[in-house]
Amino acid sequence: MPISLPNLFRGMILLLLAAHVFYMYSMARTLAGTIGWSWGTATIAAGFALIMLLPFIWAVALPEYPEMYLRHVRGRRRFERGECPNCGYRIATQDAPCSECGSAIEAPEPYRIGRRTIRTFVLINLCAWGLGLAAAEGWAQFDERTFLQEARAVHAADGTASYSRARAWPSDSARLQWDLDRGVRSHGERIDWVHPR
Numbered sequence: 001m002p003i004s005l006p007n008l009f010r011g012m013i014l015l016l017l018a019a020h021v022f023y024m025y026s027m028a029r030t031l032a033g034t035i036g037w038s039w040g041t042a043t044i045a046a047g048f049a050l051i052m053l054l055p056f057i058w059a060v061a062l063p064e065y066p067e068m069y070l071r072h073v074r075g076r077r078r079f080e081r082g083e084c085p086n087c088g089y090r091i092a093t094q095d096a097p098c099s100e101c102g103s104a105i106e107a108p109e110p111y112r113i114g115r116r117t118i119r120t121f122v123l124i125n126l127c128a129w130g131l132g133l134a135a136a137e138g139w140a141q142f143d144e145r146t147f148l149q150e151a152r153a154v155h156a157a158d159g160t161a162s163y164s165r166a167r168a169w170p171s172d173s174a175r176l177q178w179d180l181d182r183g184v185r186s187h188g189e190r191i192d193w194v195h196p197r
């Protein structure tokens with residue numbers, strides 16, 4: 001299937017929403033402070049990311065903007081100029097189908113938000129949600145595994161029993177901490193402040 005302009009546009013919206021989900025999931029997962037896969041954390045973070053998609057309901061018609069223009073605005077303009085709404089070919093009569101593309105010659109109906117609009121929007125949001133969740137969880141786990149490798153390397157090199165660094169973006173407000181006796185933990189600035197030692 002060739003990539004049409006409307007599909008490219010919808011793909012871009014999907015990626016932007018997925019980036020939003022990625023960020024929101026990462027924030028919630030970091031606040032939960034767990035290491036590795038956790039059903040509880042994943043459920044809460046996924047639910048949070050889903051709720052944070054709700055404000056985008058205003059954009060329900062956004063994925064159909066290209067069609068709105070191509071079919072409804074441009075189509076009507078062509079029809080009023082005596083051209084085929086579909087291909088722009090100059091037409092002699094409105095009674096017969098267009099001799100160039102074969103589509104019926106009739107004035108395009110005004111754009112309306114319908115069931116299809118809502119279905120498309122929900123589908124794009126669900127895909128973005130799944131994509132964003134998977135990417136965020138995978139990224140966080142990758143960062144934690146990398147951190148553990150770093151800690152082990154530091155420990156192997158000079159016997160250091162503690163190692164710490166910030167989590168990878170976008171969770172870099174929290175830190176990962178490794179101790180020989182306690183393993184890997186995650187903590188944010190606030191926990192440090194409550195327990196200054």
Ligand SMILES: [Zn+2]
Nearest residue numbers: 084087098101
């Ligand atoms: Zn035509």
